[in-house]
Amino acid sequence: MDLKERINAFAELGNFLSKIESKNEFESILASAEAQNGWFTPENIKFSFQSWANALTEKNLQDWTSNYNIEEKNPKTVAVIMAGNIPLVGFHDFLSVLITGNNVLAKLSSNDKILLPLLAKELISIEPNFKNKIEFTDGKLNDFDAVIATGSNNTSKYFEYYFGKYPHIIRKNRNSVAILSGNETKEELELLADDIFQYFGLGCRNVSKIYVPENYDFKLFFEAMFSWKEIINNHKYINNYDYNKAVYLMDSLPLLDNEFMLLKKDSGFSSPISVVFYDEYAAIETLKDELESQSENVQCIVSNLEIDGKVNFGEAQKPKLWEYADGVDTIDFLLKLN
Template sequence: MQLQQRINAFAQLGTFLNQFRENIPVKDESLSLNDIFYEKMEACITTAHMQNSWFTPDNLAFTFKAWGGILTKQNLEKWYSIYNIEDIKPKTVATIMAGNIPLVGFHDFLSVLLTGHYIKAKLSSNDKVLLPFLAEILKEIHPSFIDRIQFTEEKLENFDAVIATGSNNTATHFEYYFGKYPNIIRKNRNSVAILTGEETKIELELLANDIFRYFGLGCRNISKIFIPQDYNFDPFFNAMYTWKGIINNHKYINNYDYNKAIYLMSNIKLLDNEFMLLKEDSGYSSPISVVFYEYYDNKEALEKKLVSEKENIQAVVSKIGFKNEIPFGKAQTPSLWEYADGVDTLEFLSQL
């Protein structure tokens, strides 16, 4: 199977996913894949939501919109162009995937297959239906994928390299079991935003998207904000109200009520807008419905702090001028070449 064939297959998959970019899909009658997969995709979406109520129709549509927009022939060719992946000798890559947000393991899935390797994937119990269904579409597009894609619930065996994503605790086990293989092992990370107090209303509303999308469960969700000493929280809270509807999700509001009760019983000072909590904290990993905040004195000192603690940080949203900062509202739509934990997956796979 040639590289261009793999690119074309994923680009076709992107076109198919674009139909589901809104809560009410818009069917493209010109797509032949719809004859087999359109109604099955609708059923898959329903099943994914039933199995994991965090996977709401709105969040699933956002996921399909993101991947449908990224998976174009132009993007895929731009992505691989700097790597030598034309004549790779195929290896089997065991891939252990998280399940915190829909299709969180798709980038690894794409990377392994695009580089010409075989994938042996172990899925999270929280996200078991979406990726296997997309794999079936790829197999229909090009039958060569049939032998290249395997999902397993058994002990991983007979592989040449590992990509594993999990918590800090599971990463310790991954390193023990898979340390002798070429590997990428990812741990907990969180994303932060740096505010100056000069952000516009629109920018703060975009920041709200970065905070609340996927209920804050993703590593690219903003779990902490850095603010200047004299920061006025009123514009921030006003912008957060664009997501006030999140209170209607019973799992989210249960987390809000629980965390608020725990903090209040511990006499911890909070800022509260009735659906999110702000807590002053030096940590990065905030609970669902909670955003940590920390004051900073100057840009230079903050930049040094974030560099020294980069192992805890996935992305930085800001317009302050930091290296590799992300614009407001873009945290959940990374480009293909924006790698998790800053580890170049395609470079790793091209060297196997």
């Protein structure tokens, strides 16, 4: 199986995802995934499927892989330890390992054990040669050549201890931020609301903190956020909102509250569910320097300002194939395995 055949297979998988809602078993898939993880609502799963359907086109796959010299050589087995915070969060690693001709040994999160095996089964149906290149395991990882692991800052220490002797990519906590100029339109801010609330804010590409100019008027911002007001009807989300609000009020912390989200002035990046941190800035160049110094904590920057590497409003949860988590080029890493 050469690169062209692998590209064709994944492009066909993208076509499958674009039509999956018409499949008879689709509703049972949604129900099973949500029963396993209450954050995996049908809306979020559908969004994830459609995002990958849009990404997995033949053109996108060719454009992505054409930047590398992917030679056919003896495959390596890459252990991929996946997070489970949002649906299919580990799919890009799965794709990267296989598109380079290697074998994937996947250890799924207990929070997401249904969706990726479903896609793997369909991929094997499309291209049977993938059958011997994909393995899922619940047990101890054995017989692998390299590791890609995603987790929290705490689990990363565990990963470093056990897998540090292997070639590895180990990802820690990161969060995304938005920088507002104060001149955004309501439409742009509604797109920012998507970046904040999609997946309930659980993804590393979700905006968990915003930077605003001094004396910023939040009126238009809050008006735009109301495009997501129905999120409060999710019982898991409202439990977090009520809890965080109570904790902050008991501590007499000042809050901005629109009855389904809380804005808290805070220097941190990782805000709890239902909470968005904010900070003010006086000079954009100073803020750029500050964020550069904090680059290990920031996954992406959302803004309409001229900032290197930023993404536009509404695009945070729609990364291109060549936009790598933590800025680490996964394909380059895989191609350098001996």
